[in-house]
Amino acid sequence: SSFSPAQSRDIKHQMHPYTNDVAHKTIGPRIIERGEGIYVYDDQGNKFLEAMAGLWSVAVGFGEPRLVEAATRQLQKLPYYHTFTHKSHSPSIELAEKLVDYTQGRMSRVFFTNSGSEANDTVVKMVWYYNNALGRTQKKKIISRKRGYHGVTVASASMTGLVGNHRDFDLPLPQMKHTSCPHFYREGQPGESEVDFASRMEAELEAMIIQEGPETVAAFIGEPVMGAGGVIVPPDTYWGKIQAVCRKYDLLIIADEVITGFGRLGKRFGSDVYGIEPDIMVLSKQITSSYQPLAAVMLNDDVASVISEHSGRLGSFGHGYTASGHPVATAVAIENLNIIQERKLVENAATTGAIMQAALRELAGHPLVGEVRGLGLIAAVELVADKESRRPFDPLGKAGAAVYGRAHENGLIVRAIQDTIAFCPPLIITPEQVSDMVARFAKTLDEVQKSLQV
């Protein structure tokens, strides 16, 4: 075959996440070797503008020496210790305090995990534990949204609202229910305004809660702006309405800020953008710029104190990971958050983000483009076979796959979510780099349009 030795070894021994393993054996992996700023380089010497910041996560860019130094310092001092059974260490203490400060006191306690999936599984267990502590043993169902993404472990995959995460995995768990996705472009009805659409989403949620029985529904979880489901920006009035329904029926509100946390939307949290007052907030990805695996479950006073007191009665909060609060990961997170603050990257997400949004919206007239949406430094361009009728491609994903592949030829890494192309560049991106990114994408679109002959 034409594979390099490294590609052949990869194919032989490594099974990849989110990969068609049969196709992988003919396509082979592209091997990324190093990164610098917003760029990565493969082992053939090709340079790519990483318009997805890896997996929505490398806020400070690749090759940031301060994070390397922070990791090295901690590795030399105390490479590992745990946080079980009355042990702690200073990086985890300092980060917990910093995160609480960063929420401006809205959250008061932090529980650390290694990944967003584990964090969301932890949330499910905390919600159940919380309601057991309150004697509400029937109140256990959790409502999420179709197309929502919360991870892949058994409970988090159950909350995820994507067919591919359920099919043939015997999921979702029966406690997990899915309400509609606030995707106005696709789900809005003819003649319906965005405000009416949001009201319909609210009514649907309320009907679901009543149908299930409010005494059985414990929580609602959502990403302020959906990421992996297609970068879905809800109508402005959506979250206020959802929040009111949750309060009416005594549901905990869980903001999954794994993508939106730390400035992605131009404010510290997506919750700030939409006025969400979560009881529980989930953070990961940009928390360390993904230089180390880390996630955090943040709890408000009420949830924290109920769980805390119940652990006293039971003798333990029987949950935790070997690497909960890992000293190297938390040390890297501290330095990463320092950089985000010192370099005003949240502000950059707002200002350079506005430039990116405007530049992508200039492509709205392109024959392949159905909708351009986004906020701050996250955006999506949804491709359609027919602009007027919004008819999708057949098969779905055909144009997305073509753009994904062609973009590499133009030195650009994007993500294709079926036929929706996602952009989520590092928060350090400059306006000049945004222009370059959008120009590469526009060229790609033209080339794909010719190849699809639409």
Ligand code: PLP
């Ligand atoms: N929640 C959201 C909103 C995510 O985007 C992701 C990952 O993409 C997760 C949870 C799961 O995180 P992980 O892949 O670290 O398990």
